[in-house]
Amino acid sequence: MNKMLVKRGMAFILAGALAVGMTACGKPAGDNTGTATNTNAGNTNAGAGKQVELKFSHIWGGATDPFMPAAKKVIDDYQKANTNVRITVDTNENEAYKTKIKAMAAANELPDLFSTWGGGFSKPFIDSNSVLAIDDYITAETKGKLVNGAFNNLTYNDKIYGMPFFLAAGALFVNTELFDKNNVKLPATYDELLTAIKAFKAKGITPMAVSGKDKWTIAMYFDVMALRAAGPEKIVKTLTKEGSFKDPEFLNAAKRFKELVDAGAFSKGAAGISNDEAEVPFYDGKIPMMFKGSWAAGKADAKDSKVAGKIGVISFPAIPDGKGNAKQFTGGAVDAVMVSANTKNKDEAVKFQMYFAENFSKESYLAGAAMPAWKAEDVDKSKLPATLVKVVDLTKDAEGFTIWWDTLLAGKDTETYLNALQELFMGAKTPEQFVDSLQSIYGK
Template sequence: MNKMSVAKRGAAFILAGALTVGMVACGKNTTSNNSAGTSSNAGGNNAKNVELKFSHIWGSASDPFTASAKKVIDDYEKANKNVKIKVDTNENEAYKTKIKAMAAANELPDIFSTWGGGFSEPFVKSNSVVALDVSEDMKSKMVNGALTNVTYDGKVYGLPFFLSCGALFVNTELFEKNSVKVPTTWEELLTAVKTFKSKGITPMAVSGKDKWTIAMYFDVMALRAAGPEKVTKTLTKKGSFKDPEFLNAANRFKEMIDAGAFSKGAAGVSNDEAEVPFFEGKIPMMFKGSWTAGKAGSKDSKVAGKIKAISFPSIPGGLGNPKQFTGGAVDAVMVSENSKNKEEALKFQKYFAENMSRESYLSGASMPAWKTDVDESKLNPSLVDVVNLTKDAESFTIWWDTLLAGKDTETYLNALQELFMGSKTPQQFVDSLQTIYGK
């Protein structure tokens, strides 16, 4: 049986000192224990009936993680007859707003999905979430560095379940039919954009309404312009957006916009709406996270076998390179400090994280944050493509809207949307970013 080991990506996740806040690691492979977290008295008649409220973002039928999340929850309830998981789901952006409001009102559910780095920092600072007692045995089941982005002041507050990676997904069939070269350089990327545009084909899919999708593009361009060390240093307020690399990234982003990369109506289109033509085979490029492989390679996908994941090319004058990626072990689950069923919530948290890692990997939606062996023949080919793309990666830097905290995230996303729509110049955009420093 042909196996694909998580350890293949081991060297790609080696970290460098203080930069661990923005990067993650991957390590040696072992087999996952899928029964982790199951109550010992699951079948007992004396077990106390417990209802756990669980809020997360995987509710859409089109979401590649929905089926995996449902299976893990159902399996836990079957093994723990006394536990009922009451699920509440919202779309990504709506969820972020809702979970922040719930935290502010001290109404967090027993367990909830979140993102590490700056996004969850306010929950930690307000003592809204449980600090975990992570044993060495539990750590040994996770890839090296998986806990980096959910560790604050030396304490772990969340358990991650998969690794995400930003990639440029290209429809090779559209490239071939239109005699366009799959880009490996900035110049080739601009040529591809202009060629498709001249043929009446929207070159790239993006939602201007859901600002995080615009940020997917800019984040990687900033990474190419400034390199991972400078990006992480600047986002954690130890540098300056006045450094010329950030203006270079903004200028290149505008250059891509001016070349016609995106549809004119993108500003009013949601993420779900923006993705439809890409997955229908009508748009040739989309920069998104590795979860895109789940949709692209699914059995009922119209573009199955046609989508290839490539690294975003270097940009002129940039300090970064195509072996440096956006992403990392960011998505996690946390338990509310106010949960009335904290012990059961902590059991379910561990069970969900480990098993969601495995199930989403098997379904082809993501790379796992927990060590596991799987039969390669059962994997989504598009995901294998992403794994192979990143096996020689130098670093992974988490996305700006995750690494930044609180209002700083909104400052970034709002300014980026204005740059995207043309109401801010690249210089004005950079000036807006610098206000995060209070000067």
């Protein structure tokens, strides 16, 4: 259980740790390779060795994706310093990528390297012996560069299979200007959150941004409400099939979630729009609240952002009769890059895997897109984007981090959860029916 729950030791202090957001979404970008100069190539040896081509699949290809520049720079830098290596990149947006990488694994056609998520998402890949265990490549020096617990969600059967780059933290991003202009109080309690939702709704303003089409964004909201209702230990125990969704805490979470829906928290058309579309009005300054991972800070502080300087970051409040509290966060070190067990160039693939994870972590942090899992004592924190610093400050006293349900659950169980949640969101299931659907994961 401790491996699934990211304890306070994984939390980062801005002065000593990098932390980053979970999954970013982008539009398909096709294949690309890089040729830019490199200023921090680590222990690479330019031009050494035989010519090698490495295929790398990931999700950071969209033109508006805050992680895209960082990913491209790191790949470009590596190739410049290692002229014998050619990185062939294939990208897809989040949901399409998940489907594609699962299909590739099932067909035994995984690329040499691929981005993924720890916990239950990658467990089927490990169980089918599709991923290379990298314990023999990880030195004490490498471990010392990472925050404590960074490998917790990437360790299976006591072996490490992935290199992490981000820490993620779910938070409620709020447009303080909209709150002030409409004389609405920032919510510190659940009742105040409901009051704020109803106040904005009465003024014709959609209170919260969400995509009902991309189900993981609905789950962002429910996961934190379940954490507030049940507490971290029960969440992990139940998702790993050592408990029961029939416990009253889960019905409490479902009823509170439906309460937000019924109060008009989300737009009526949310069920038919994508995550990219759902975020637009928030970043345009038209929607006051959005619960997302820490990666949302990147767009809020972008050079062309319409909400720069207007975004606050608060914890989702505790809910009535809940066992959890506002110092417990969803997230943790989950995002990672793995190497296919079938790669013909294991040493070269792992060498790039290590380089990419460390430098992607740093570059994304500097860009304000994420909080890194690699320590960054050399980063000038005064130059960090304001919203990201707010996330760091919010989580510095965190009691712990619990990874998202769609990551902790494995295989078909994830789809069972997300489909049932979408039905609850759309009113096709009652909270009681939703809980029954969750319990079916247990086969009873």
